[in-house]
Each structure stands twice: as structure tokens, then as C-alpha cells.
Amino acid sequence: MVDFKKAQEIINHEISALDFNREPKELYEPVNYILSIGGKRIRPALVLMACSLFSDQITHAVRPAIALEIFHNFTLLHDDMMDNSVLRRNQPTVHEKWNRNIAILSGDIMSILSYKYISYCPSGMLPTVLELFTETALEVCEGQQYDLNFETRNNIDVEDYLKMIELKTSVLIAASLKLGAILGGASLADADLLYEFGRNLGIAFQLRDDMLDVYGDTDKFGKKIGMDILANKKTYLILKTMEIADNKTGSQLSELISSRDFNPEEKINRVINIFDQLGIKELTIKKSEEYYEHALKTLDMVSVDQKSKSALKEFAMLLMDREH
């Protein structure tokens, strides 16, 4: 069984050796750049870990695993452009370092390169793998469009939000695990259980991430507190507040979100004050834990011995204990 650290090492080694060996350099330099500035390699590592649950051979899974990392970075590259973000992993984003046309086109080429790498899977598995990958890729783009829609829509509820983060974040984590399972020769039932494990874990992680934006320890979380609040992002915390608050508190929150009259610190403090009144932190943790528990239960049902699953369990703990 390959653990997360070992899987990361294999992936990082493979990525550092990537050479697309193609021209023009204007197109491939940004690809090498975004792939080299880090990232935790969660998705490709999960492919290898899931594969090793069912097979001692994982070499054939490495390039399809890389496909998911290329695809993930393609979505980051284009998302950063859509969000006008200037930094990614503390480095300039591609459209900042080069320009928007190069960002569009090098993103496009990464999307195609991800298909190149997914195609390296054993040919007998290709139709199944391709269907999983394409469906997931469509869902990730759909999730991003919902996220863009939410910026201007005011009638979103918690359910809409959960659907959006499932598409934008969870399905790619779920698909990583399912892809690994397929490549390891798992039964469809086991592959689907691992998908469910990843889907629920991904949602649990995103909810926890929303909570940490407000209640995280800056030193450990590595980001400033309240950035989602300042960006008027409709996170789970905001939407849960809207759901359970009385009319007066709901109006206060709406005003805080829509108004530009507050200084940043004041705005953050006022929103947190409302969250605290309603116990939103605890409700978010509870919801996240529900998904997390469901993820672990699904993992338990996968038909390999429990000991082999320890690496995936440890990974799940690592992902959820980001604050500690």
C-alpha cells in the first residue's frame, strides 16, 4: 500500500521530469510554470493510493494520475483569470506574469494535454477511463459556472451551495480515487464506493475550509482571516446564517454584504458577531463532520482488508486536521 507521502514523491518526481518537448515556448513555458510552483498533488496521489489498494503494480497509473494534476492546474489557470487573481501559491498567476491571451491558450493546451496523459492508460480500460474523466471534467466546469452565477444571484440557498462545491471541488477528488481503483482492477462496486468516499470527503474539506477562513488560526491556516467575507463570497457560513436567522439579523447581514461603507476590519468583525450569535461555527463543523463520517463509512465498505485502507484514512485525517 502506497501512502500519501510516497505517492506525492512519485508524482513530484514525474512532474519535475515532464518534458513536453514541443514548440512554441510561449505556449509551454506557462504550462511548466504552473505545474512547477507547487501544490499538494492531492488528486494524482489519490489515484496511486487507490490503485495500490487493489494492485501491487502502480506504474501504469502514474501518467493517468498526472493527467488529473494537469487538468486541475488548467482549471486553476483559467479560474484565476476569471477571478482576476494576481497570486497563486504566492507566485504571480499566468495572466499576470505573461498576458491574458497566453493564459487562455496555455490553459487550452493543458486541457488537451490532460487527455494526452489520460490516454496512456491500458487500452482495454480506455473507454471506461475516458468516460469517467470527461464526465468529471464537464462537471468541474459546470461547478465553476455555478460559482460565477452565484456572484450575481441573491436567491441561493445552502443546497445550491453544496451542489456547487460538489461539482467544483469534490467530483475531481472522487474521480481520482475511482480512476485509481479502475486502474488497479477493482470491481465497479468498489470503484464506486471510493468515488463516494472522495465525494463526501471533498465536501467535508470545503466546508471546513469555509469555516477556517473565519475561525482559523492565521499562522497555521496560512491565509488572512475573513478574506471570504471581504470578497462577499456566499460561503456555507453566510448561507446557513441566511437560512436560520430572523428577519432582523438577516437584513443586517444582507446590508453588511452589499454595503461598501464599512472598513474591512469592522465588516469582518460585524459578520463574525452575527455568526457567533447563531452558532454558525459549530453548525458548519457539524455539517462537515457529517460528510466526513459518511466518507469513512463508505471507505469501510470497500472490499479490501481494513489494514490496507489505513493510508487513505490517514490522508482523510490529514486533510481535515489542517488547523492542527
Added chain:
Amino acid sequence: MVDFKKAQEIINHEISALDFNREPKELYEPVNYILSIGGKRIRPALVLMACSLFSDQITHAVRPAIALEIFHNFTLLHDDMMDNSVLRRNQPTVHEKWNRNIAILSGDIMSILSYKYISYCPSGMLPTVLELFTETALEVCEGQQYDLNFETRNNIDVEDYLKMIELKTSVLIAASLKLGAILGGASLADADLLYEFGRNLGIAFQLRDDMLDVYGDTDKFGKKIGMDILANKKTYLILKTMEIADNKTGSQLSELISSRDFNPEEKINRVINIFDQLGIKELTIKKSEEYYEHALKTLDMVSVDQKSKSALKEFAMLLMDREH
């Protein structure tokens, strides 16, 4: 043997019946829009025509053919954004009609949808088809990057230009024919001959298109004359002039291209005057004809009876006789 008109009918019928049946609508409306505002459906029609050279059955080729049309329109959508074009087929471009974020994301989803449709080919052919499609897709993006590079580079020669139009335009036409041949069960040798036919025909067509921008009959060509000159595009005509002109004439042309002091009509007339002095129209037609003749010779070598090839020959004539 399916002719171009029949192939167009099949493709148009299929495209008008396309229903991706997915949400959110903000993402899929632009996809339906760009696919519905016309276009000659050359690439998917060539898939069907090439397939029918080798097989009476073409039904299985329809959805992979649609993949090439979706891919082609994806590149138009993103190229229009990079070029800041406001019109496509006399209709507003997607980034004009909606916005740039929607144009980025609906282009991204079309790239993925093209893979969805290419995957509908018979599974035994999938590895070969996928490799052809991915290599071609990478080349088309590389061609677009060269085209962008050329805008700011001044040391381009005719050879660079021919390489660029081969990648940006010809390889997708070539790949359409090869894909059709593969789906029809052709030998690799015949499939490669059809690829060469398409590659040469595509270059011939682009050179003729460059010539018609300057020397075309406005009524028949359907565009205003001299638009490439006003846009300072480094077409074959410009680069050939630079290659054969003496220093004085070369300097005159450089000045005309770089200066903003001329009114549009004067600029066009002066450039045409230089072309006329050097016989650039005739040289361009000659070069185009060379590629065209080479294309036809390659088609002759395909190992099916000559009568079956008449539809492709007629198509080639149609493409080249755009002025008449």
C-alpha cells in the same frame, strides 16, 4: 459515396438535433449559439466523405465527425476573444453577446465536449482515433500561438508563415480526412494519403484566401477588400514581397505597415501597388496551385477506384473556386 452536399445535410441535421441536456444554461447556451449560427461544416463533412470511400456504413462516423466541428468552433470562440473580434459569421461573438468569463468557460466546455463526441467511435479504434485527435488539437493551439507571436515579431519569413497556417488551419482538415478513413476501415497507408491530401489542400486554400483578401471580387468573396492589409497581418503576400523586394521597396512596405499616418484607402492602394509591381498576385496563385496539384496527386494514389474519389475532387474544386 457521400458527396459534400449530402454530408453537410447529415451534419446539419445532427447538429440541429444536438441536446447536451445539461445545466447550467449560462454555460450551454453559448455552445448551442456558436454551433447554430452556421459555418460550412467542412471538417465533419470530410470525415463522412472519407469514411464513405472505404465503407458503406457511415453512421458510426457521425458523432466523431461532430467532435471535429465542436472542436473547430471551440477554437473560433477562444480565437475571437484573443483577437477582440466582435463579429463571427455576421453575428456577435460569444464574448460580445455574453461576456469574457462565459466565453472562456463555454470554450473550455466545448473542448471537453469534443472529446466526449470523439469517444463515441468504435472502442477498438479509440486509441488510434484519440492519438490523432489529441496530436491535431495540440497542433491547432500551437498554430494559434505562432499566429499571436507573429503580430509582434518582425523577422518572420515565408517558411514560418507556411508552418503557421499548416498548424492553425490545415492539420484539422487533414485529420478530418484521416479520421474518416480510419473509421471506414482504410489501411494506414490510405489514411495517411488522405491526411496529405487535406494538409496540402488546406494550405492551398489559405494562400488563395490571402490572395482574395486583396484581389477578390467583393460581391463574390463576401468580405471587404484589403482587411488583412489594414490589420497589418503578415500574410503570404506581405512576406513574399519582403522576400523578393529590393531594399527600397521593402522599406516602403515596412513603413506602410508600421505607420498610422495613412487613411485606410490610401494604405490599401499603396500596398497593392507594390504587390502589382512585383507580380505578387501571380506568385501567390502559383504557390497555391502547387499545393493544390500536390493534394490532387496524393488523392490519386489512394487505393480505391478513381470514380469513388470524384466527390472529394469536386469538393477540392469547390473550395478553390470560391471566387467564381
